[in-house]
Amino acid sequence: MRKASKFFKKALSPTTESPPTKGFVEKMHTSRKMSFTSSNEGGMGMLPEFDPLVVSAFELSELLNAQAITSVEIVELYLHEIEQHNRRGRQLRALISVAPRHELLKIAKKLDEERLRGKIRGPLHGIPIVLKDNIMTDELLGMDTTVGSYAFVGCIPKKNATIVDRLLRRGMIIIGKANLTEFCGLKNPSMPPGWSAVGGQCQSPYVSRHIAKRKLHWELSAPGGSSTGSAVAVASGFSTLAVGTDTIGSLITPANRAALYALKPTVGQVPMDGIFNLSKTFDAVGGMAKSAKDLVALMDAMMVPTSRESDEVAPHRSFKIKANFGTLRIGFVEPTIWKTWRKSGRINVDAERFMLQKYDMVVQSMIEMGVDIVYPVELPSQASLTIDGQNCFEPVVYSEFKECLTEFIRDFKTTKMHSLAEIINFNLEHPELCLPPTCPDQNDLMAALQSSAKREEINAARHHLHNAGGPDGLDYLFTSQQLDIVIAPGDAPLSSIAAAAGYPTAACPLSALKLNGQPFGLTLASRPHTEHTLLHFLTAYENIFPPRALPLPLSSVPLQDAHPEPLPDQPIIDLILHEWDTRRFSCSADALADWLNARWRKSGYELSAETICEVLRSNGRIAFRGLADDAEGAFSR
Numbered sequence: 001m002r003k004a005s006k007f008f009k010k011a012l013s014p015t016t017e018s019p020p021t022k023g024f025v026e027k028m029h030t031s032r033k034m035s036f037t038s039s040n041e042g043g044m045g046m047l048p049e050f051d052p053l054v055v056s057a058f059e060l061s062e063l064l065n066a067q068a069i070t071s072v073e074i075v076e077l078y079l080h081e082i083e084q085h086n087r088r089g090r091q092l093r094a095l096i097s098v099a100p101r102h103e104l105l106k107i108a109k110k111l112d113e114e115r116l117r118g119k120i121r122g123p124l125h126g127i128p129i130v131l132k133d134n135i136m137t138d139e140l141l142g143m144d145t146t147v148g149s150y151a152f153v154g155c156i157p158k159k160n161a162t163i164v165d166r167l168l169r170r171g172m173i174i175i176g177k178a179n180l181t182e183f184c185g186l187k188n189p190s191m192p193p194g195w196s197a198v199g200g201q202c203q204s205p206y207v208s209r210h211i212a213k214r215k216l217h218w219e220l221s222a223p224g225g226s227s228t229g230s231a232v233a234v235a236s237g238f239s240t241l242a243v244g245t246d247t248i249g250s251l252i253t254p255a256n257r258a259a260l261y262a263l264k265p266t267v268g269q270v271p272m273d274g275i276f277n278l279s280k281t282f283d284a285v286g287g288m289a290k291s292a293k294d295l296v297a298l299m300d301a302m303m304v305p306t307s308r309e310s311d312e313v314a315p316h317r318s319f320k321i322k323a324n325f326g327t328l329r330i331g332f333v334e335p336t337i338w339k340t341w342r343k344s345g346r347i348n349v350d351a352e353r354f355m356l357q358k359y360d361m362v363v364q365s366m367i368e369m370g371v372d373i374v375y376p377v378e379l380p381s382q383a384s385l386t387i388d389g390q391n392c393f394e395p396v397v398y399s400e401f402k403e404c405l406t407e408f409i410r411d412f413k414t415t416k417m418h419s420l421a422e423i424i425n426f427n428l429e430h431p432e433l434c435l436p437p438t439c440p441d442q443n444d445l446m447a448a449l450q451s452s453a454k455r456e457e458i459n460a461a462r463h464h465l466h467n468a469g470g471p472d473g474l475d476y477l478f479t480s481q482q483l484d485i486v487i488a489p490g491d492a493p494l495s496s497i498a499a500a501a502g503y504p505t506a507a508c509p510l511s512a513l514k515l516n517g518q519p520f521g522l523t524l525a526s527r528p529h530t531e532h533t534l535l536h537f538l539t540a541y542e543n544i545f546p547p548r549a550l551p552l553p554l555s556s557v558p559l560q561d562a563h564p565e566p567l568p569d570q571p572i573i574d575l576i577l578h579e580w581d582t583r584r585f586s587c588s589a590d591a592l593a594d595w596l597n598a599r600w601r602k603s604g605y606e607l608s609a610e611t612i613c614e615v616l617r618s619n620g621r622i623a624f625r626g627l628a629d630d631a632e633g634a635f636s637r
Helices: 002-012 024-028 057-065 071-085 101-116 162-169 228-235 252-256 292-303 349-368 393-410 420-429 443-450 455-480 494-501 531-544 570-582 589-599 609-618
Strands: 037-039 047-049 095-098 128-132 173-178 241-246 261-264 284-289 329-333 372-377 412-414 485-489 505-512 519-525
Touching (some): 057 292, 071 095, 071 128, 128 228, 228 252, 261 292, 292 531, 349 372, 349 505, 393 412, 455 485, 485 531, 519 531
Parallel strands (some): 329 485
Antiparallel strands (some): 095 173, 241 284, 261 284
16 A cells, blocks of 8 residues: 555656746655745844745644744744735735734734743644735734725724634734735626736736736636635745635635635634625635645634634534545546536646546545545536526625625724725726726626616525535435545536535645646535535545645746736737647747737737747647747647
């Protein structure tokens, strides 16, 4: 078994190919051991230095317990990383705001003193965490809660959200508020994931070139759904932990694309007061971490009520860390039917084949280990979530959003916004801030305002979704196959089906694309209130399978040009892809650039080979710089 395990770990690790990604994945999959040295970089003085891209919360906790480091030093180092690469350097834009330095250091010092006195509030005592910027924090923490909108800049909440009090009680340090898709994605249907007016465009630390055009963001370089900033903050070494929210995969998708472990609990399991959400039926607040063990501790902290909460809150039994899969019975869907990517027609065929290969290797390796596996299993179809071909999520979300927004606004002590209509008008009055070219309209907000669906129609849609995802969907699958968990490729629509029923979902890392280093993973679902089952799988998976993919050190990646050439509009992108797919250019972006620019010479329009190469790679094509055999990795025909 030991030899087999070594074989599986080797087989599941990504391989590399020709430049520009030469050596990329070997560096990403270096040893998970922390480097622990001293540094005085940036004028911080002699401080212990750990690798923020690698270190887990539990590893930091061990160092704290051994008095090898202090929470003050941890905070200093994370602040340094944020300063270097959030809005400068790599310009990841993972965070919208960072707590005032003096307040953070004061809190960290207090927690260090408590530790010295023997008062340790839990395994995450003195560990920094990032919150999605739709979660209210008291004004004493020094950060706005904007939901990515200028309409809420400067508004003051009445108090912390309940989830914040729970984290603070466990001794965690809220270091910043994460960027997100503005209004959790309900502003403009074509708005790129991870973009907000306040935060700008959040970028993946795994992809060295920034993608600025919104049409490309759902492809190979996309960082994921509305909780993108939370995922990128953890993957980039700005924090070891993060909290996000999920409606229909908006926590799970960015976690999968950042090689993280994540959990969305059963809807209603964790209080949502003081949190901007789209729907009471679908939304839940969950956690992300580099390690499944960290995620167990975080979810414990999130789900244990404080002493000030109502006595009606149900008691919580602490989650356990498991070394193996035990008696879990696990169903895997057929990945060729449940496509990994939303637009499989626009993804590189080799990349899709690579993802399917890694998925199959997990299934086969678990069978070899003796795990109780059912493969393949069938999920309910996407069509089952519709009525007469009409999306059932939309009327429910549009209806519930207005009520959720009213409750969110009511939780502010001071605000200049009092209704959805006022927010829409504010955006119209400040188009340079709120409606830039990246997001030129607010059609979703307008649709929600003008929604005229009857209550009977909304209730029918809600009831249909619950039955299709629950009793007639996942419940039937769990019962008929006697399953504990069902697993699908990371971007398969399992999150949608589970969201329809309000069931818990989770994510775990699988591998990374050879094309550009972008991670991909698995999505899991289980019965309601069985978060412990999902965490059982995640901790066993982490113990047995290879370590998660790592991005290259942030400072090692060439930075974007100060004034980069903007990517072309979608018709030009479509033309570039058409010509590439129908003519022979020997994998040379330069050859295509010369050919296109010759055709465009009379019009005066021109694109650089670098831009054309970026468009091709971002849409799954294998392209290199240079001409014919001079192109790195290209070949002649």
